Amino acid sequence: MKHYKLKKFASLFLATSVLAGALAGCGTDSGGGSSSNGGSSSGGGNSASGDTIKIGANLELSGAVATYGLSIADGATLAMEEINASGGINGKKIELIKVDNKSENAEAVSAAIRLAEQEKVVAMIGPATSGNSVATVQIANQHKIPMVTASGTAPNVTENADGTINEYAFRTCFIDPFQGTVAANFATNELGAKNVAIYADNASDYAKGLAASFKETVEKNGGKVVIEQAYVAKDVDFKSTLTNIKGANPDFIFIPGYYEEVGLIVKQARELGITAPLMGADGWDSPTLIDLAGKDALNNTFITNHYSSEDPDETIQKFVKAFETKYNQAPNAFHALGYDTVYYLKDAIERAGDNVTGETIKNMLAETKDLSLVTGKFTVDEKHNPVKSATVLEFKDGNQVFNSKVNP
Amino acid sequence: MEWIQQLVNGISLGSIYALIALGYTMVYGIIKLINFAHGDVFMLGAFIGFFAIARWDMHFIPALLMAMILCAVIGVIIERVAYKRLRNATRIAALITAIGVSLLIEYTVIFFRGAAPEAYPTIFENPSFNVFGVQIDTRSIFILTVSIVLMMLLQFIVHRTKIGKAMRAVSHDADAARLMGINVDNTISATFAIGSALAGAAGVIFGIYYTRIDPLMGVLPGLKAFVAAVLGGIGIIPGAMAGGLVLGVVETVVSALGFSLWRDAAAFVILILILILRPAGIFGKNAREKV
The missing domain is CATH 3.40.50.2300 (Response regulator)
Incomplete structure (x- = not known):
């Protein structure tokens, strides 16, 4: 049933993108025309x-x-x-x-x-x-x-x-990978983490990019990735994998992903008694995250972001x-x-x-x-x-x- | 210790599947229809419970009952509108209609409120306690208890009450039951009402346990519950319970071994294996087709 739906969706998508391509093509032609008519005195x-x-x-x-x-x-x-x-x-x-x-x-x-x-x-x-x-x-x-x-x-x-x-x-x-680098530097330098775990969204390029750059930087800084796990978007039960992660006893867990799953992961991690600091990136930045995970579970978690309105900087x-x-x-x-x-x-x-x-x-x-x-x-x-x-x-x-x- | 923890994880996951599978298996047992809309009635139950608790400040038990009653009504409406006229049509026509109803419910909900998820309010303040290093969630014990109680209640209704007797008669031979003075339409409606009420209850409990609900949340658990029902022997009530628990534990074991991305695949591999090796399921007996 799911397959059937996907297939239908895919064909619709294909049709739309072909149409879009055709439209884009038309646009380009007329654009070229108008610019040559207008003269190119100014480059x-x-x-x-x-x-x-x-x-x-x-x-x-x-x-x-x-x-x-x-x-x-x-x-x-x-x-x-x-x-x-x-x-x-x-x-x-x-x-x-x-x-x-x-x-x-x-x-x-x-x-x-x-x-x-x-x-x-x-x-x-x-x-x-x-x-x-x-x-x-x-x-x-x-x-x-x-x-x-x-x-x-x-x-x-x-x-x-x-x-x-x-x-x-x-x-x-x-760009995305940069946030992974920042998170890794923060984990090893500020929090003194030695054994880190990575739990990434398997389906998103964003999460995979972050996980890769995080791992690279942690290893460069002398840390060790003790366990690397992945989850599938839309999943709701993360406890078995989190139990595995808990067993590896990391002192820091990096969870690049979006708030819909991350909220549940943070909640279930705390329920299983994982007290290590958790960290993510701007994909966590949503009020829904707080509803899903709960305020208490979110204590001792960090995110990287573009800016903070609480930054004392003058500008x-x-x-x-x-x-x-x-x-x-x-x-x-x-x-x-x-x-x-x-x-x-x-x-x-x-x-x-x-x-x-x-x-x-x-x-x-x-x-x-x-x-x-x-x-x-x-x-x-x-x-x-x-x-x-x-x-x-x-x-x-x-x-x-x-x-x-x-x-x- | 880690393995005991994983077993606990598996049983809580399995209890949810079992809860959904009970309604699935019951409807199938009586009218031989795989009601694919069951997963979506489950979703509606979760949303009704959410509005009752979060918006109208109701307590858990009244909210649960409200979700069950409204879902029962929805189930009866679905049966009367979509399935009743297909009662003598081919099985495949009814099956396709069920898929249609499923999609209709999903996208009607998306149309009215969008596809964004909703977070269930917290009901149990201190959810987990520690037994010899194993974290046990009070909510998972609660879910397991509710599933077992509902299963026994269902067994009682089907095997000990008058309506249950009528259901079994209709299941056996609808025409003969009608000749014996049983109101077949009402009996089937009652079946849908009970099955959908169970789905509604499962929805509310799912919301409390997993927090996140969204309009497409019923699709995968619905399919998994179907696998659980087939695994236990479709149409057999204790089979759904056992199938659900086994499925939950198997999925957890697959994740625990480090193959978390293969978890969903494992459920469907089980479905294929059981259909090849033992189509009647764990609890099923190979009944001979009457000619």
Whole structure:
């Protein structure tokens, strides 16, 4: 029965993606046409004219992961208002054009085409999820319009499987494997862990990437991985594997995965009497985690994340204050990343000077160095990924408390 | 000690399968229909219990009874709307309809509330205690007790009451039962009501034990319970109980040996093996087909 359902789903999916491919193909043709008609006096991509700079935002404003997209849009809007209030970029005001991609790959592609061809934006904020970002990278490359995703953490957004770099794709967040490295450094250096266990979601590339980089760093730091286990998403009973892990007697357990399963794993681990510190990454960051695991079970657990609103850092507190004044709530990591993405673009456009085109912005983005933002100070590496710090948070009675900042 | 702990883990997992399998096996025993919607009635029971406890502040026992009663009503409606008119159709038609009903329930729930999971509120404050280094969960003892009590109750209803006698008669030969003055429609409705009430109870207990509930939560436990029912001998009530426990322990052993990713596969390998080697199940007798 399950098989039957899957098969049907797969064929539907196939049909949709073929359609999407066809649509994308159409878009490209007309795009090529229009750019050659318009003349290429100012290099590749659309260029800014008049006294406004148009920046597109291709975001998940509705659908499955709407909270991500809406948060990024709020953060970006705040940044835009701040920049315009202080005189804009080189005297020009920014205009943010938001398009809803409905949290779907095909919609993200058509939103990107619309931004490139109809709205004539010079740069765009990419979709929040890695999947949707990967889908739009092609459009960005073809139209020579730099796309910066705020929160797409998968390595393949900027780097293809064959090692080539997507010229026009950038991101504001760190990449997945980095969080594994940070967690490993935290475990061995801060907590003094020697014998660690890994319990990873077997089905997600995200979790597998984190587990691999965690293991590598732990071993480099002289620690030992005593047991490595995996679980399947949607499972509810983890006790037998946890009993195995308990038997290996680790002093630290790394659990990369998403909150739906992690909540139950943490709860069941504590029920079995496992008292070792548990750690995960930004996949744990959801209020549902606290409902599932319970406040007590979550004590002595840690996560790595992009930023913490409780970080005493001055830039962060200034942002938190501005955000709270405007929206009456504390900003989360997505708000901060959306905000930073606009400033990241602003910095590049500023350095591009008078010649603001997709191509010059792209070159400037790639040259970004020591840029101080809310989610950390960063320099862009040759793979278009920012090298920046991560924040470690600890759960205390159901609240995320700022623990420390770990530099790469 | 670790092995005793694993055995305890296995028995608690198995009790859940047993609880779902009881309703499965009962409906099959009476009308020879594999009710694939059973897993989804189980899911509805979990959600009814969730709303009763978390939103309307009801206590555990009233919430459980409410879930059982509403699920019984839903079960009867499903039978009257979907299965009744197929009573004389081929077995495969009824089976496909059951799959259709299952999908209809799942996606209706998703349509109205989305697919996001819900977390059950905590009812037992201090859930586990330690016996010679083995952590035993009060809730798993509770589940095991509830399953055994419900199994005995079911045995009593089927073998000692008038409606049970009618059920057995209908199961034996529906036409002859009708000639003897038994109301076949009502008897089958009663069967569905009892079976669905059991599924509802299992849903609430599952929620309390595992915390996370979602609209597709019934699919895999439903299939596993089906395996448990076949393993014990489908249609035989103590067989469902034994099948559930055996399945739970086997899955736990597979995980304990380090093959946690093969756990689901193990359940279905058991199904295939039992169908090849002993189709009547552990408790089943090879009854000769009457001609």
